[in-house]
Amino acid sequence: MSHHQNRNDTGDFTLASKIIGWREFVTLPQLKIGRIKAKIDTGARSSAIHAFNIQERSLLNGKKIIRFEIHPLQRDNKTIIITEAELLEYRKIRNSGGTAQFRPVIKTNIELGKYTWAIELSLTNRDVMGFRMLLGRQAVRNKFLVDPGSSFLQSCRKP
Numbered sequence: 001m002s003h004h005q006n007r008n009d010t011g012d013f014t015l016a017s018k019i020i021g022w023r024e025f026v027t028l029p030q031l032k033i034g035r036i037k038a039k040i041d042t043g044a045r046s047s048a049i050h051a052f053n054i055q056e057r058s059l060l061n062g063k064k065i066i067r068f069e070i071h072p073l074q075r076d077n078k079t080i081i082i083t084e085a086e087l088l089e090y091r092k093i094r095n096s097g098g099t100a101q102f103r104p105v106i107k108t109n110i111e112l113g114k115y116t117w118a119i120e121l122s123l124t125n126r127d128v129m130g131f132r133m134l135l136g137r138q139a140v141r142n143k144f145l146v147d148p149g150s151s152f153l154q155s156c157r158k159p
Helices: none
Strands: 019-021 023-028 033-041 047-050 052-058 064-070 081-094 100-112 115-124 133-136 145-147
Touching (some): 019 023, 023 133, 081 115
Antiparallel strands (some): 047 133, 052 064, 064 081
């Protein structure tokens, strides 16, 4: 089958009511992030979250853990969540300006509305960006359709 043809590969999701807006509130339960506004960016291949004070440590079994801090709220540098996750790898990722960066990448569950699935997430300083989190193509591919003219179709604007 050509990759240009329609595929019925939606994972565990049905296509009905699978439309999301260009921005949505999501939850990252394994990272203890109860609510963060994400920009759905189909122009970006991978997903990223604002992180700082990133520290790596090795476990006795050889696995590496990344500990980092997050400002989960836009325009709020006082609220901080300290969290950690297993490091998948360091990956070369181009930022919005086209500059290649080596970023730590983790895998974590994401919740959007009633849906939960695993995504890969790169850690980077997004302090100067409008959104603390970017949800790229890989995270939403074969799961959702994106309506670029709407917001918060699967999440509530107010907590």
